[in-house]
Amino acid sequence: MATTGTDPARMREMNQLTIVWALRGNPPSTVTELAGRTGLSRPAVDVLVQQLVAEGWAEVEEPGASSTVGRPARRYRFRAGAGHVLGIDVGVHKILVMLSDLEGNLVQSLRRPADPEAGPDDRLATVDRCVDEVLREAGMTAADIWAVTVGVTGPVDASGRTSLFTPLPGWNAVDPVAHLTERFGCPVQVENDCKLAAVAERWKGVAQDADDIVYVLAGIRTGAGLIIDGTLRRGHGGAAGEIGALKAVRWLDAPGHLAGCPGVPAAAAQGEAAAWVFRAAREGDRAARTAVRRYARDLAVGVAALTLTLDPQVVVYGGGFSRSADVVLPMLRQELTKHCLRLPELRASTLGDESVALGALRLALDEIDDRLLGGRLAAPAAPRV
Amino acid sequence: MATTGTDPARMREMNQLTIVWALRGNPPSTVTELAGRTGLSRPAVDVLVQQLVAEGWAEVEEPGASSTVGRPARRYRFRAGAGHVLGIDVGVHKILVMLSDLEGNLVQSLRRPADPEAGPDDRLATVDRCVDEVLREAGMTAADIWAVTVGVTGPVDASGRTSLFTPLPGWNAVDPVAHLTERFGCPVQVENDCKLAAVAERWKGVAQDADDIVYVLAGIRTGAGLIIDGTLRRGHGGAAGEIGALKAVRWLDAPGHLAGCPGVPAAAAQGEAAAWVFRAAREGDRAARTAVRRYARDLAVGVAALTLTLDPQVVVYGGGFSRSADVVLPMLRQELTKHCLRLPELRASTLGDESVALGALRLALDEIDDRLLGGRLAAPAAPRV
Known part of the structure; x- marks a missing residue:
């Protein structure tokens, strides 16, 4: 050089x-x-x-x-162990913290349930406890961490805030970057969960060969993350991929067909209800198959909007419902043929609900690579031998 | 080097x-x-x-x-005059040929009406005659042209064909690249008209300052071209921006509100009817304002789908209807607020119906720059002094 x-x-x-x-x-x-x-x-x-x-x-x-x-x-x-990064998925129902070395090898991982109703301070306190535990188990301190990325639901602006909307109660009022920067001397960034999941699919998932990817996070809520020309697209204000907010594309209605399926146990929570319907549909239950078909029909409108806009190579079906991709994808494919000019490949995610934390690790590693490319050794301090 | x-x-x-x-x-x-x-x-x-x-x-x-x-x-x-390029807009109603030097300075321009019903051979023959006339007026021959770009309606694949659909009668059967390559020794490419218009807006139009641009070609048909991170997005199969094909976003219905407005002269052709309605609306005609509002309401659904997907900095309202942007844009803005999380800037194109040919010139110039960057002098033969 x-x-x-x-x-x-x-x-x-x-x-x-x-x-x-x-x-x-x-x-x-x-x-x-x-x-x-x-x-x-x-x-x-x-x-x-x-x-x-x-x-x-x-x-x-x-x-x-x-x-x-x-x-x-x-x-x-x-020496991949010269430094480490943290990827943190702050979900409605869970906190997942992953710690990897500089080559992305997983060193430690911890999952804890979160109360969906928990306020932002409680949720941040749970995050702090999980991080403490991960560092302790790995025999490290905050000084060993070179970059932190946090995934949350909702569009994230350049300051790491979720001011437009988020299903995390009260979360639009907190500043998670400031909170974590107090503990960590290294760069901290916050990113939307669907965007991180998309990054993970290209890094370690089913879309490693593709440069133009639409990732659909399918669960009780539906979201999207976009990779175009190999690069994660954030949009001008961080709100790319939020097609689900448009009523006309029916993502707001889609999961309701599952919850409303006749035969669903009355006591089932939303996620359990969906799992019950997918299982029943797989076993041939007529009402369940109808419910899944209606879900796929509504889901297809939003997927078609993304596909017709971007003409991607691959659509990845991820999120909690991706475990039932065997039931959903054939129906989704059939519905998409009614809308699309050119059908992209449909692939089911295999990363399950680890995709957001994995994508967070990748973005933290990218942050370090950017510093190295910028001509600066990336350690906040000299690495410990 | x-x-x-x-x-x-x-x-x-x-x-x-x-x-x-x-x-x-x-x-x-x-x-x-x-x-x-x-x-x-x-x-x-x-x-x-x-x-x-x-x-x-x-x-x-x-x-x-x-x-x-x-x-x-x-x-x-x-010496900008060392070589020249051609940008050709092959429209339903017109052929527009532009010739510029290597710095993009316009040397010659020619517009001829085209018969909307003309078959592909007739249309290509008109193109050939226009090109002949432009070269003759400029005192040049085909050998002076270093790159040619042609704009047509409909998604264009990598070979320059429009096999998915196009409103140009019979055009899906022709191979315009092969036809023009017979005359020109230089590279010939074909691209979608909305995509070229988007390129023109960033080059010489109202979006020169923006890197994330949604261009909406508004006319009797509605289309879109996308520039993301400063780069024209073609999509994996050349079909990016074709959101208008999705019935749910109502672009197929939108212009019909104008044609169906009470008071439109019975003999008016489609384009004239729309111009009549915009004029009447500008003068306060109640029925005309209602028609434009309905047009804007339907148009907004598709624009919102693009905006929520990409979160662009700017939406450019272009095409034939952009002359009436003063009437349409306030209504469109109001409708978009109902759908969007974050409103992009709305700007009216000032390039009018020259945008497609201008974008074609720019792409031809880019082709030459790519060859220069690739380490090859771009002339098919040595330039004539």
Whole structure:
């Protein structure tokens, strides 16, 4: 990497970054390989890589005894454990916290139920307790965390607030970025749950091969997240994907067909009712199949609006109802043919309800990559070896 | 620009390109300025720029007599007239051909009426005659054209065909790229009219400051073109923006309220009827205002679907009806507030019905820029001096 400044410390940092990028995503590499990859001289690489090892960014892989010719070279690899990130799903019914290293390997995960009626302070207190527990189990402190992303329901503005609307009681009055920034010295961002789930599907889910993706979060509520040209689309005010707010596309009505299905146990909560209907439909129950068909018919109008607008390669059916994709997708596909000019591929999510927290991890990792690309080592402090 | 190959002719071409990029979009520059901008040596720049002048890519601006100190340096500028492009709007009712130089300066323009019922061969023959006339008036031949873009109605696939649907009679059976490539040695592309109009609004229209734009082509038919993050979105199969095909968003019904307005002269054609209604509404006619309000109410559902999906910064109201934006936009804005979470700016197009041809010019120019960026001088043959 060429440097324009003359400050030697800055130049050293830039050259270290060059080595970090050359190590990441590659098998353990020798100094010679790194020199070839970076254009830096062998002696310079040798010094830089020793510094990176000393500072905890890289680690040495001692050569095995297998080589018989000469002395085999040491190899170096990026130390994924140099830093960690948190992805937090703040749902209506649950809090899910995930902690991963810099390569996205899951280190710790914790799920706790949340009271749907809980106010914002109670909900934030539950988040804090979950985070405490995850850090404790991982043997870490807040200082070990380099980036935090939080997923919530409702359109999120640039400041991380959910001022337009959210089903989390009282949540539009809180500032979760400020709350978490008090504990963490690192960047904290808040993002809409459907958007994060879409990111997760492209990272580790069923849409890894696609650049134009419509993600539909199907559950008691229905939402959408959009990836266009490989990039998450937030919209000018953070409200992209909120097609469900338009009455004409019938997403507000769709899940009601499930709850209103004849035969649903009277005591069942909304989510249980839907699960009962999907199960009964799978077993051939006539009333249940009619209810699912009506659900699919209404769902299809909104999916068609997204499809006709964006002409995506893939529509991912995710969220709580995606466990019943075997029942829903054939009907949804049939309904979509009535509306669409060109049918995208329909795929069922396999990430289940972990998708929001996973997407949050990915966005936190992206934040770190952006800092690295911006030419700054990403640690809030030097990583601990 | 660094070169990896060792072929001297190729290296010369790459270095010439470096100079071309350093000249474009800059005021006339001296050899010293070009050397500073490119990192090439002064003597190298001197040779390269002489070659570019000899080949017609650059021209000399002789120093004026105003300088009193020493001999003032010659300045060089990119020769915008080195090549030209064609933008062609193949409409139902008209053919519009525009010819510009490499900086997008309009050189020649020609509009001819088209028979709405004309078959594809007749329509292509009209296009050919218009192109002949434009080239003749400009004193050029097909060899002077470096790129051609054609706009048509209906979703256009990667091969330039309109196989899903189009209101141009029989047009889904023709291959306009093949037809025009027979005459022109240069790249020919076909694109959807709404998409081109959106590009034109960002290039020379009312959305030059915006990166997230929904363009609505409002006329006897209603269509949309999308620019997201500064880039025209085609969709995976070229069918992005086709929200109007969804019955639930009521664009298919909207213009009918105008045609059906009481008082419209019986003999009026569709477009004339709409113009009559807008005029009457502007003058306070009660029935006409009701008709426009119903039009706006239906139009708003589709605009809201696009807005809730994409959360754009700007919605541009364009197409034939945009001349009556003063009557329509206040009503449209009012209707949108009923549907949208966040209202984008609504702006009326000022490009009128030239927007499709202008957007076609821009896409043709982009094609040339892509070739230049790809490291190839873009001329099908050497430019004529």
